[in-house]
Amino acid sequence: MRLCRFGEGRIGIVEESGVRDVTAALEVLPSFRYPFPPYDALIDNLDRFLDRARTVSSNSPLLPMTDLRLLSPVANPSKIVGAPVNYQKHLDEVRTDAQLHHDNQSHTAVIQKIGLFLKASSALAGPADGIALRKLDRRNDHEVELAVVIGKRANNVSRSEALKYVAGYAIGLDVTIRGPEERSLRKSADTYAVLGPWLVTADEIPNPGDLNLKISVNGEQRQNSNTRYMILGVPELIEFASAFYTLLPGDVIMTGTPEGVSPIQPGDNIVATIEKIGSMEVTVRAA
Numbered sequence: 001m002r003l004c005r006f007g008e009g010r011i012g013i014v015e016e017s018g019v020r021d022v023t024a025a026l027e028v029l030p031s032f033r034y035p036f037p038p039y040d041a042l043i044d045n046l047d048r049f050l051d052r053a054r055t056v057s058s059n060s061p062l063l064p065m066t067d068l069r070l071l072s073p074v075a076n077p078s079k080i081v082g083a084p085v086n087y088q089k090h091l092d093e094v095r096t097d098a099q100l101h102h103d104n105q106s107h108t109a110v111i112q113k114i115g116l117f118l119k120a121s122s123a124l125a126g127p128a129d130g131i132a133l134r135k136l137d138r139r140n141d142h143e144v145e146l147a148v149v150i151g152k153r154a155n156n157v158s159r160s161e162a163l164k165y166v167a168g169y170a171i172g173l174d175v176t177i178r179g180p181e182e183r184s185l186r187k188s189a190d191t192y193a194v195l196g197p198w199l200v201t202a203d204e205i206p207n208p209g210d211l212n213l214k215i216s217v218n219g220e221q222r223q224n225s226n227t228r229y230m231i232l233g234v235p236e237l238i239e240f241a242s243a244f245y246t247l248l249p250g251d252v253i254m255t256g257t258p259e260g261v262s263p264i265q266p267g268d269n270i271v272a273t274i275e276k277i278g279s280m281e282v283t284v285r286a287a
């Protein structure tokens with residue numbers, strides 16, 4: 001199934017010809033009091049929610065997708081994990097371009113050595129939020145990435161078990177200010193983690209390791225690759241991350257970007273597409 005969030009926090013099931021509003025199915029979620037759980041309660045109860053949503057959707061009118069303001073399909077990830085230079089050809093382009101590596105060795109080493117980074121959860125945005133660029137005197141780049149949404153608590157999970165912990169997939173944009181600072185700073189500005197257009201549940205994508213992904217800016221194609229070229233695949237990334245910290249329901253792993261990163265500017269129009277997920281359009285403005 002495909003689950004979207006839209007408008008003022010409404011939830012929808014995406015069908016071929018539109019969206020069914022199933023917000024009423026949120027009643028199956030437990031009610032919480034302070035201190036609220038530090039993970040996404042909808043993703044934690046996804047199966048129960050979807051069961052109720054199927055019933056609710058039969059009485060729900062079909063809304064045209066074009067009328068909807070799409071939000072991030074996950075509302076409250078506790079963390080957004082990033083996989084740096086996880087495609088060999090992207091590592092190659094970083095190593096040969098001073099605008100990308102800034103003579104910083106942590107920018108050009110292999111992922112097995114430098115490990116993962118975190119993007120602030122406050123950077124999260126949906127397609128309709130757009131990207132609000134900061135540091136306009138510096139280069140800001142798009143990075144299209146397969147985004148994995150964790151479905152249940154994952155601690156020290158082996159790669160052979162890892163896909164059982166995935167709730168679903170979405171398109172991620174790991175927007176980046178180029179420069180010498182730590183990735184966690186340069187990739188954490190507000191709206192620099194775009195997630196959308198919806199969550200595709202894991203049963204629809206049994207193999208996340210063979211998906212075409214691409215991005216165009218103002219109609220011109222910039223990146224076009226396949227997730228089979230990831231150095232660490234989705235199971236390996238979950239194993240790697242969960243060996244250091246517990247992944248919680250709703251946590252997002254952005255799995256790295258292929259070659260072809262390039263600058264974006266206010267006024268640009270981005271279209272990102274991943275096979276079996278869909279496409280999302282995102283506009284760029286100055287913050």
Ligand code: MN
Binds near residue numbers: 082254257
């Ligand atoms: Mn990235």
